[in-house]
Amino acid sequence: MVELSPLAPAFLLLAFSEIALGSYVLMKGRLSPVNRSFFALTLLAGVGSVLDLMVVSVGSEQQAAWTFRLLVFLLIVEVGVAYRLSTMIPHPIPMILFGTNRWAYELSVLGISLATALSVGDMVNDDLGWVPASDLPFALLAFLLTIYLVLLTMTLFRRWSGLQGLKKRQAVVITGALAILAVVTLAIMTMAAFGIEVPRIYGLGELVSVFLVAYGLLRYQLLVPPRVMEPSVPHRPVPSLVKGRAYLFEFSSPDRMFESVAHEMAGGMSAFIIARTHPDQLRAKYQLMHTPILWLAQTPGPDRMDPSNVQMLTHMTMGFVRKGSSVIAMEGLEYLMLNNDLNKVLRFLAQLRDEVIVEGSILLVSVDPRALTERQRAILEREMEVVKE
Template identity: 30%
Template structure:
């Protein structure tokens, strides 16, 4: 009963997350994890109804393999909650980590060789293989909870702390449930049909609640910069107190200009149509605030139609930091969602604020995507930096 329910539950939660969340590594890993859990529950059900012992053993080994791979994925997701420098270290060794997780899961799964048959079907009997599987699961749980506790202590975000707490509570549920059933069975004649699967069901229900209530894996967590930035030498030199229109087919040059200033101690702000985590990973950024131009509501997002909020946010940044630098990537998107004169008026207003604050505004644009007349308006009032690529 619990196996089919858990299989369907994991699949539905995975589909919900896939529809609600944005395309980023952490979310994709969480979706894959839920689908893997769904497969594991399906294999558990197949094991219980197997026609013979040898077939049941194959499914049992599959259940153990999937369960341990899932725990490796959970440990990886836990590590993703750490400060940026530690996450970057993890990303450098991600391929080796995948090999280790799969190797351990395979080795432990192949040690499963004792099967029993009761009125509920085939199940794994207590053996060395099962002991190794439980021990490996326990190690993953302890490591994951330790990492989550550290991440929660380092974060000032109350929602982040609640997300971490929900995951930390959910992870040991299969072990707690299994130990509870063993204790009850040792003290009475009552026997449980599946001593572990209901624990996984409880764990998935808690994770599903965290996804629904606290937008777990849906919103991008805030991170902190803890190391100096390095940047390639830009192909053009810029000055404070100027607003630059960077005309290029790609945004690379605009980001190189920004990175050059950040490496010299400037305080940056990025406004972009791209997902913030993709920008952070591409340019090695962690503390530099990134605002996402998106029509959906959420933290660190600005509706492209709300130009007054966008302008106010930029002005506040100019007034707070020393040598403030702003990269506003998404001019075409703003023009598509607002009247042309309002966008131009906002940019000109920002240009004046830039002069007063002795900051710098970098506006990348692909000239192929704009009407010549519209482009000419911006070229007339801004400093032009041109690049062919």
């Protein structure tokens, strides 16, 4: 038998708010792995709030035990998702111990979650609902939440030297926001241990946490490059380009494409450059002091992108184009093809080309024709207008 607690409206409001917030952020960037991870975090938090309600509402000890086990399992999975999210923003870095091995990390989180959940045995009913009769589940939870806070702090310190100005403040805000869910849970558990009776509404800390993370993602658009207008002087004549078109520059060097970017910027357009050439070289050569340049590199760091992360690349370029008419320039398509399935790269280009047409922007892609097969070259030439000697 289930008799809802008088606090049921509060629990349900928390659950609804958490899931609604995650859904809103997901709709703002369905292609972003960060937005999808955030949605998973809010979904787990929402389900956890419902389970909080069930723990104080169920009538039998057996029901309470299984509900609490599920609650503990999902809470640790949620913390695992939160730590993974902390390694993705404001720029991706490898996880501590697991590096980039996501599968090993996720299996470890699931194993730890299951083991901790199974530590829940007999239950007792107090004035605030059911709780485990043994202190073991709470001790394990406290230990794991403390480890989580340590990992968050270490992750912040690891990326600190590579951040400057606003990005440092953003990293602190995101880390602090993700820490809140653990801090509030630990605070409630500590007060209960000292006999201070407070409603066990763990979802309150989760709601504050996900709200602040969502604010950071949407307000600062952490994963979408800023639009900048700056004069850039081309060094030689360039072909005339038309808005709403995609161009394939077939040259052994990307210089002609970058000259075209400089020409369009001199006319007042903003640009976003994706390149294998180091950004410092491009900035020095074309006087691009503030234009966002994303370096395709497997070494993690600010303004860098692992070439295998095509989903994030799609999210960033689409978000930039949707801000207004602009130039997207890509050098290093061969490198993307080398690190991904060809069809995935072609889908990315097709999506970007379609978005460029709709928004009246310009897409420039530079390739060395000698590095392509006849089939690859034919597909690219069918999708874009060719510029060559």
